[in-house]
Amino acid sequence: MPGKRVLLLGNEAIARGILEAGVSVVTTYPGTPASEIGDSISEIASEAGLYMEYSVNEMVAVEVAAGAANSGVRSLTAMKHVGLNVAADLVMTLAYTGVRGGYVIVTADDPECYSSQNEQDNRFYALLSNLPCLEPSDPQEAKDMTVSAIEISEKLELPVLLRTTTRVSHTRGPVAYGNLKKAKPQGQFIRDLKRLNMVPAFSRPKHTVLLRQAAKAKEISETSPYNKVVRKGTEIGIISSSSACNYAVEAADLLNLDAGILKLGMTHPLPERKIIDFINQYDKAAIVEELEPFLEMQIKAMAKDHAPNVQIYGKMNTEFFPREGELSTRLVGEGLAKITAKPMPIDFREIDEKYAEIKRDLPSRPPILCAGCPHRASFYVIRKVGGDKTLYPTDIGCYALGISPPLNVGDLMICMGASVGTAQGIRKATGKDTIAIIGDSTFFHAAIPGLVNAVYNNSKIVVAVLDNQATAMTGHQPHPGTGLTGMGSPAEKVLVEKVAEGCGVKYVKVVDPFKTREAAAVLKEALKQPGPSVVVFRSPCTLMDLREKRRRGIKATPAKITDKCTNCMACIKLLACPAIGVEEEKAVINEAFCTGCGLCISVCPYGAIQGSCAE
Amino acid sequence: MKEFNIVIAGVGGQGTLLAAEALGTAAVKDGLNVRVSEIHGMAQRGGAVVTTVRIGERVHASTVLEGQADVLLGFEPIETVRNLKYCSERTQVIMNTEKIPPTELASKNLKYPSSEKVMKDISLFTKKIAQIDAAQLARKAGNSLTQNVVLLGALAGTGILPLKKQSMIEAISELVPAKYAEINLKAFELGIQSIEKGKEA
Numbered sequence: 001m002p003g004k005r006v007l008l009l010g011n012e013a014i015a016r017g018i019l020e021a022g023v024s025v026v027t028t029y030p031g032t033p034a035s036e037i038g039d040s041i042s043e044i045a046s047e048a049g050l051y052m053e054y055s056v057n058e059m060v061a062v063e064v065a066a067g068a069a070n071s072g073v074r075s076l077t078a079m080k081h082v083g084l085n086v087a088a089d090l091v092m093t094l095a096y097t098g099v100r101g102g103y104v105i106v107t108a109d110d111p112e113c114y115s116s117q118n119e120q121d122n123r124f125y126a127l128l129s130n131l132p133c134l135e136p137s138d139p140q141e142a143k144d145m146t147v148s149a150i151e152i153s154e155k156l157e158l159p160v161l162l163r164t165t166t167r168v169s170h171t172r173g174p175v176a177y178g179n180l181k182k183a184k185p186q187g188q189f190i191r192d193l194k195r196l197n198m199v200p201a202f203s204r205p206k207h208t209v210l211l212r213q214a215a216k217a218k219e220i221s222e223t224s225p226y227n228k229v230v231r232k233g234t235e236i237g238i239i240s241s242s243s244a245c246n247y248a249v250e251a252a253d254l255l256n257l258d259a260g261i262l263k264l265g266m267t268h269p270l271p272e273r274k275i276i277d278f279i280n281q282y283d284k285a286a287i288v289e290e291l292e293p294f295l296e297m298q299i300k301a302m303a304k305d306h307a308p309n310v311q312i313y314g315k316m317n318t319e320f321f322p323r324e325g326e327l328s329t330r331l332v333g334e335g336l337a338k339i340t341a342k343p344m345p346i347d348f349r350e351i352d353e354k355y356a357e358i359k360r361d362l363p364s365r366p367p368i369l370c371a372g373c374p375h376r377a378s379f380y381v382i383r384k385v386g387g388d389k390t391l392y393p394t395d396i397g398c399y400a401l402g403i404s405p406p407l408n409v410g411d412l413m414i415c416m417g418a419s420v421g422t423a424q425g426i427r428k429a430t431g432k433d434t435i436a437i438i439g440d441s442t443f444f445h446a447a448i449p450g451l452v453n454a455v456y457n458n459s460k461i462v463v464a465v466l467d468n469q470a471t472a473m474t475g476h477q478p479h480p481g482t483g484l485t486g487m488g489s490p491a492e493k494v495l496v497e498k499v500a501e502g503c504g505v506k507y508v509k510v511v512d513p514f515k516t517r518e519a520a521a522v523l524k525e526a527l528k529q530p531g532p533s534v535v536v537f538r539s540p541c542t543l544m545d546l547r548e549k550r551r552r553g554i555k556a557t558p559a560k561i562t563d564k565c566t567n568c569m570a571c572i573k574l575l576a577c578p579a580i581g582v583e584e585e586k587a588v589i590n591e592a593f594c595t596g597c598g599l600c601i602s603v604c605p606y607g608a609i610q611g612s613c614a615e
Numbered sequence: 616m617k618e619f620n621i622v623i624a625g626v627g628g629q630g631t632l633l634a635a636e637a638l639g640t641a642a643v644k645d646g647l648n649v650r651v652s653e654i655h656g657m658a659q660r661g662g663a664v665v666t667t668v669r670i671g672e673r674v675h676a677s678t679v680l681e682g683q684a685d686v687l688l689g690f691e692p693i694e695t696v697r698n699l700k701y702c703s704e705r706t707q708v709i710m711n712t713e714k715i716p717p718t719e720l721a722s723k724n725l726k727y728p729s730s731e732k733v734m735k736d737i738s739l740f741t742k743k744i745a746q747i748d749a750a751q752l753a754r755k756a757g758n759s760l761t762q763n764v765v766l767l768g769a770l771a772g773t774g775i776l777p778l779k780k781q782s783m784i785e786a787i788s789e790l791v792p793a794k795y796a797e798i799n800l801k802a803f804e805l806g807i808q809s810i811e812k813g814k815e816a
Contacts, residue, residue: 007636007643009653032655114654138650138675171677172639172651246675253673329680351681355700358736362696363725365626365717367662401660406722473660572721578661582721592759 004177010169013139015040017146022181023076025068026052027061030474031080032115033169034108038078042486050183054477054486057445058083062090069103071187074150078106081122095129096206097196098157102150106162108169111290111326121291126161126268130210132217133161133268135242139173156213167243218269226265227274233260236340237282241267241289244327248288251333255342270298276306286339287314290327313339371579372595374539375399377513378466379407385523390433391426395419397439398473399466406576417446424459433527435462441471441479443496454532455504462526463534465496468541476544500534507533514614516602542595558594559601559611561587571600618671619777620679624698625690626715627664630763633790635666637767640786641778642670652677663694670777688770691715692733702740709769713750747809756802764799768806
């Protein structure tokens, strides 16, 4: 209902924007903090008459959407920041071909690495590709800018980046609905050799076209309602964007600063005239932005000729604001206090000192594998067979948690799919047994070329695919191995073992990780192979399994520790299962957490744990 | 009211997100401006989680500043202590007494901090402490998974929340599965009563 005010997560607001913009093709590969965009659309896609897919990776997601957008259909692809690295090859040249239907790429950045391997600032992709970029600061803007980004894209015939951060994607706030626009999933592909085929002779003139469109984008930015002075003041001029602007507004309140604030919602191309007019009103300007000095670099370059007398503060020479991690009202306040020589009204140091004292002895609680997680069984087997001498490059997913003691499986983790490739170099350079650890969704996403390479160059590695039948970490989205699509319809199951065989791997086995002895025997044999081998450890994610059992009214039967227990603590030392604790020097099973997976029964040297067990 | 800041701390899987969403939904029903911060993904797997709710016309950021919480709603004692940096002498702490021992205690042969130690740590920051046995009240309501809603009830019961009780009830009913709505509303009432009883005593 238009006008209705609803509490929405930033990502849900983007999904609402998709419906209000009449976007008809949505593609994604799940990744925190972007996942709920695709998930929200997946829930309603068939009802809303649009097409949604979980693509095999971000590159393919952009390819599918780019094909649709070049057939005149409004499209959108959502991904986490590092996903854009995967898709970058395509995006850089898609900027040359352009699009006919509006096309938006949502990149959700993750300052502070809450759920990511790095905290790269994807606004630089806008600079690199010459594509326009919009940056919402809250859920309302996230929705509104999704609609605007589609309109800008269609007007310029260029893809547009919509860049959020964790604090935008995962903040809930009130959102006023606009009108829905009916999806139009049927388009028409118009053949145009020179426009769409990027051979050198056609690419060169298209580069000129791109620069011309970028100049038009700059004019849009100059008049964009998203680039506006949100507060007038005389003491200092602040320029900010995204969640950093929320902190800047509140920090100015906190310090009682008479600050003018120019909020930028379209941050590429920058509205140069607007910025110069704004900073020329002040002696001092502060650029408040998260991560890299993206705005600061460009604003300083503009100011050199057009505002040479304004002193510009940020993070480039002296760090008034940190370049790493996420910002906060406190960090922005402390920076502004230094710049304006004002005192901070709250004594944070006193709080810090008091807190440090109680924090010192407090037990930590890092994320861990769930009770009943099949990965724990796989890691137990892998560690038992491979021991300390084997090297374990690992990958992105829940199983990255295997690096923690006592499982200790994981020696090199970089990005999606890298375990299989890096394993080959490690094996070459060290001659040691090397077992690459990778999940099912990650295998399909980025490991297949690496596996082909291992076959082709005969690299003696073992690839252990920890197949839990879902993209688990991001919310159990389906993938090519699950037999289900984003539209909720059944699909052909692509099996990891068939893919491996097709790639030419000679030794391919599927094991149940909870049958630890059998799995260990297979893994030992795999290590003896003269070439690459693949062992698929297959067992569904315990969270999905429990949900399914609950639905069917099946109750878990927790394991029980009997009198035979000698307090050897092997179960605790080997597994670190959240369902096994210690009370009065004795191992005890917490019945509320135990799923009855039976792994502790397999590892107990005295047969002192009772219950069902897969062995 | 300038702003009202709530910090909800617990362990992944305890239902802190739903509690925060219920507060945010109730705020929107009451026509108030609100921001709720959440952390998903890696941070959720049985790890320490913190969610914040900020209500007020001048609120822009979703995160709470050190020392600026009006309420710390602790779903677990250790997690309550872990988030004391948000507290000052004006903060009302509401703490669930149900312990979830971190896995590292067993493997490192450490003990869960004593109740005395937990209370001493909290009282360094604030004297306004209410302890709730949410697990017992949730079982009484009919499902041990409703501890989060018991704690919401306790928060409502303090009377300091700038939200209408009716809006909270509506928000909870909308957010939980329909077949569990009745049990959850009972859990909410039991939470309210537990605080009101405490006040009389």
